[in-house]
Amino acid sequence: MRIAVLGTGMVGQTLAPAFARLGHDVVLGTRDPAVTRARDGWDLELPLRPFEEAADGAELVVNATDGRASLDVLARVGAALRGRVLLDVANPLDFSRGLPPSLTTPGDDSLAEQIQRAHPESRVVKSLNTVNCKLMVDPSRVSGDSTVFVAGDDPEAKAVVRDLLGALGWRDVIDLGALSAARGLEMWLPLWVGLMSTLGTTDFNLRVVR
Numbered sequence: 509m510r511i512a513v514l515g516t517g518m519v520g521q522t523l524a525p526a527f528a529r530l531g532h533d534v535v536l537g538t539r540d541p542a543v544t545r546a547r548d549g550w551d552l553e554l555p556l557r558p559f560e561e562a563a564d565g566a567e568l569v570v571n572a573t574d575g576r577a578s579l580d581v582l583a584r585v586g587a588a589l590r591g592r593v594l595l596d597v598a599n600p601l602d603f604s605r606g607l608p609p610s611l612t613t614p615g616d617d618s619l620a621e622q623i624q625r626a627h628p629e630s631r632v633v634k635s636l637n638t639v640n641c642k643l644m645v646d647p648s649r650v651s652g653d654s655t656v657f658v659a660g661d662d663p664e665a666k667a668v669v670r671d672l673l674g675a676l677g678w679r680d681v682i683d684l685g686a687l688s689a690a691r692g693l694e695m696w697l698p699l700w701v702g703l704m705s706t707l708g709t710t711d712f713n714l715r716v717v718r
């Protein structure tokens with residue numbers, strides 16, 4: 509499958525090669541490819557395109573951009589999002605007033621829903637935003653089967669994302685239903701940040717015990 513990963517931070521740099529290792533045809537999106545390629549330590553060989561071009565022809569688009577910039581970036585992508593599955597892994601975090609971070613979205617909304625409203629012809633699925641990027645692509649970093657979630661209004665789009673999660677090694681995938689469940693998934697982040705400072709590691713996750 510052709511996958512466009514929008515974002516060249518830790519998440520984009522981790523997800524893109526993982527999808528390529530699974531045999532997908534992966535393109536990364538960034539503001540300015542020349543600037544990104546010139547970054548210290550940039551060693552990804554995958555194609556790097558401006559955000560405006562990266563999603564052309566992609567079946568799945570991943571939003572792995574800074575949550576405060578995501579709506580702007582996706583507006584630049586525009587028509588290429590029509591009909592596409594849009595996997596949103598971003599978090600709308602605001603660290604400007606220190607820790608814990610606050611969310612840039614009100615309690616009765618989420619970044620994922622804002623994206624879906626801005627791009628009604630895309631099919632947004634929220635997933636993977638609740639774990640560190642290393643765990644996203646290797647859930648065995650924590651012991652036992654921990655839990656990852658999907659939320660979205662389009663069942664076929666969620667099935668595409670669930671297949672990808674399975675290929676990455678996720679076995680306990682909980683479908684929370686409609687995209688409005690992304691509110692809770694994003695609200696977990698202030699607690700996630702607190703756990704990270706208390707535990708001193710990013711290798712932890714929720715396991716929902718039934």
Ligand SMILES: NC(=O)c1ccc[n+]([C@@H]2O[C@H](COP(=O)([O-])OP(=O)(O)OC[C@H]3O[C@@H](n4cnc5c(N)ncnc54)[C@H](OP(=O)(O)O)[C@@H]3O)[C@@H](O)[C@H]2O)c1
Nearest residue numbers: 515516517518519538539572573574575577598599640641
């Ligand atoms: N780090 C994790 O393990 C983790 C885990 C779960 C969820 N998340 C979420 O995943 C997303 C990506 O996180 P990250 O740590 O990889 O990187 P990040 O620093 O949050 O985001 C980097 C990306 O955002 C773009 N960006 C930043 N400011 C921009 C602006 N003003 N206009 C346009 N684009 C802008 C950058 O563009 P350039 O490519 O041009 O630099 C880059 O591609 C975030 O929403 C984060 O909350 C992160």
